[in-house]
Amino acid sequence: MLNLVLFGPPGAGKGTQSANIIQKYGLIHLSTGDLLRAEINAGTSLGLEAKKLMDQGILVPDAVVIGMIENKLNENKAAAGFIFDGFPRTVAQAEALDSLLASHDLSITQMIALEVAEEELTQRLLERGKSSGRPDDQNEELIRKRVQEYTEKTAPVAGYYANQGKFTGINGVGEIEEIFDQILSIIERS
Numbered sequence: 515m516l517n518l519v520l521f522g523p524p525g526a527g528k529g530t531q532s533a534n535i536i537q538k539y540g541l542i543h544l545s546t547g548d549l550l551r552a553e554i555n556a557g558t559s560l561g562l563e564a565k566k567l568m569d570q571g572i573l574v575p576d577a578v579v580i581g582m583i584e585n586k587l588n589e590n591k592a593a594a595g596f597i598f599d600g601f602p603r604t605v606a607q608a609e610a611l612d613s614l615l616a617s618h619d620l621s622i623t624q625m626i627a628l629e630v631a632e633e634e635l636t637q638r639l640l641e642r643g644k645s646s647g648r649p650d651d652q653n654e655e656l657i658r659k660r661v662q663e664y665t666e667k668t669a670p671v672a673g674y675y676a677n678q679g680k681f682t683g684i685n686g687v688g689e690i691e692e693i694f695d696q697i698l699s700i701i702e703r704s
Contacts, residue, residue, distance in 0.1 A: 523630065523664040546574075550574060554568075568650060580614060598611070605673075625681045627683040684696045
């Protein structure tokens with residue numbers, strides 16, 4: 515089973531590359547952002563709390579996200595694998611994800627990080643905000659706070675997977691197809 519973590523700051527291109535990987539390998543896409551937005555759109559109490567936190571640029575508690583992921587694992591037991599997009603965001607989440615996967619006799623195959631400079635990310639997200647309607651993509655101050663949150667809390671997760679020999683970083687700036695080709699070569703070596 516192929517289980518990938520697609521890693522990078524907000525606006526790095528994880529969603530675009532996830533779609534390409536899913537099409538090629540038939541993986542189940544586990545985007546915590548999408549899971550949370552679905553809860554918000556459904557108006558659940560979890561969704562309302564998540565929205566409040568997300569609007570402030572604060573991460574949603576680990577136990578909530580792990581619970582949502584476990585539900586998806588249970589719903590898709592016959593899957594070819596999973597692609598984790600935007601998760602784990604902290605070392606504690608990575609440890610919890612490893613424990614959750616181990617309880618299902620699974621593990622992470624590889625973490626692939628899309629590396630993009632902050633100014634490029636800011637411009638990408640502001641541009642995306644013009645068409646996405648997402649309020650968190652329309653405010654430059656909030657975007658910078660999200661990138662700072664990523665740098666401080668999420669970037670250390672790369673070291674966690676590097677210590678397991680499961681981390682590869684690539685330049686996330688360039689043509690979508692060229693970046694995808696780099697991702698394919700990493701997956702084929704895994």
